[in-house]
Amino acid sequence: AQSVTQLGSHVSVSEGALVLLRCNYSSSVPPYLFWYVQYPNQGLQLLLKYTTGATLVKGINGFEAEFKKSETSFHLTKPSAHMSDAAEYFCAVTYTGGFKTIFGAGTRLFVKA
Amino acid sequence: DTEVTQTPKHLVMGMTNKKSLKCEQHMGHRAMYWYKQKAKKPPELMFVYSYEKLSINESVPSRFSPECPNSSLLNLHLHALQPEDSALYLCASRRTGTAYEQYFGPGTRLTVT
Numbered sequence: 001a002q003s004v005t006q007l008g009s010h011v012s013v014s015e016g017a018l019v020l021l022r023c024n025y026s027s028s029v030p031p032y033l034f035w036y037v038q039y040p041n042q043g044l045q046l047l048l049k050y051t052t053g054a055t056l057v058k059g060i061n062g063f064e065a066e067f068k069k070s071e072t073s074f075h076l077t078k079p080s081a082h083m084s085d086a087a088e089y090f091c092a093v094t095y096t097g098g099f100k101t102i103f104g105a106g107t108r109l110f111v112k113a
Numbered sequence: 114d115t116e117v118t119q120t121p122k123h124l125v126m127g128m129t130n131k132k133s134l135k136c137e138q139h140m141g142h143r144a145m146y147w148y149k150q151k152a153k154k155p156p157e158l159m160f161v162y163s164y165e166k167l168s169i170n171e172s173v174p175s176r177f178s179p180e181c182p183n184s185s186l187l188n189l190h191l192h193a194l195q196p197e198d199s200a201l202y203l204c205a206s207r208r209t210g211t212a213y214e215q216y217f218g219p220g221t222r223l224t225v226t
Contacts, residue, residue: 032213043117043203043217044156051211090155094213099144099169101215103155 002027006091006104014112019063019078021107023091026072031093033074034101035065038088047089050074061085086111116140117218119204125224128194134221136187136204145187146205146215147179149198156203162187163209194225 007022025031032051036044048059055067065076074091091104117138126132136145144163148156161169162181176198178190187204201222205215 034214036217041201041220041222043119043219044205044215045217046214049214051213096211098213099161099163100158101213106153106155108153 002031002093002095002102004091004093004102004104006107008107009105010108010110012110012112013081015083016080019076019081019085019109021076021089021091021109023074023076023104024072025074025091025093027093027095029095030069031095033065033067034092034094035059035063035074035076036090036092038090040087044090047076081109081111083111083113085109117204117206117216119218119221121221122219123222123224125226126191126194127226128196130194131190131192133191134189134202134204134223136189136218137185138206138216139185140206140216141184141208142206142216143184143209144207145181146207147187147189148203148205150201150203150220160189191223196225199223199225
C-alpha cells in the first residue's frame with residue numbers, strides 16, 4: 001500500500017536556525033508531492049508542490065523542498081526559522097489520475113526564541 | 114479568488130439534532146472534498162465529488178450525508194451524530210486534470226454533546 005512517512009512528530013528549533021522536516025513516500029511510480037501547513041484552528045495551506053521538472057521547488061514563506069527519486073524523499077527546509085513558522089506540517093502525495101491524497105501523520109514545528 | 118469558505122465556523126449539536134455544514138468556492142474547481150480531522154491527526158478523507166457526482170465515499174456512516182447542489186457548493190448534512198464525531202470538518206477543492214493541489218477551507222469545529 002502507498003504510504004507517506006514523516007520522521008519526527010515534533011521538531012524544535014531556535015529562531016534563526018535551519019528547519020528540516022523529513023518526508024519519505026513508498027511508491028513504485030513517481031507521485032505528485034506536496035507540503036501543507038496548518039496553523040491552530042485553521043485549514044491546510046499549500047506551501048509547495050512537486051509535479052515534474054526541476055527537483056528543487058520553492059514555496060511560500062521561504063520554504064523549499066527537494067525531490068530525490070532515488071531516496072523516495074521530499075524533505076522540507078527553510079534556512080532561518082521564524083517564530084511565525086510554528087505550526088503543523090503535512091507531507092502529502094497524489095498519484096496520476098487519482099482523487100485521493102495520502103497525508104503523512106504530520107510534524108509539529110516548535111520555534112524557540 | 115483562491116478562497117474556500119465554510120460555514121458555520123463552530124457548531125455544537127445534540128445527538129438528536131439535524132444540522133448542515135456548508136462549503137463554497139468560486140475558483141471553477143470541479144472536484145470537492147470533505148475531510149474529518151481529529152486533534153493531532155492528519156485529515157481523513159470522507160467524500161469526493163467530481164463534476165457534482167459522488168465519486169468516492171470512504172465507508173462513512175450514513176449519519177453523514179453529502180450533497181453537491183452545483184459546481185460551487187458542497188453541503189454535509191448531519192443527523193443523529195455521536196460524541197466521537199466531534200472534530201474539525203474541512204472542505205477542499207481542486208481543479209480536475211493534472212493540477213492535484215487542493216485548496217482548503219478554514220473548517221467547521223463540530224462538537225456533539
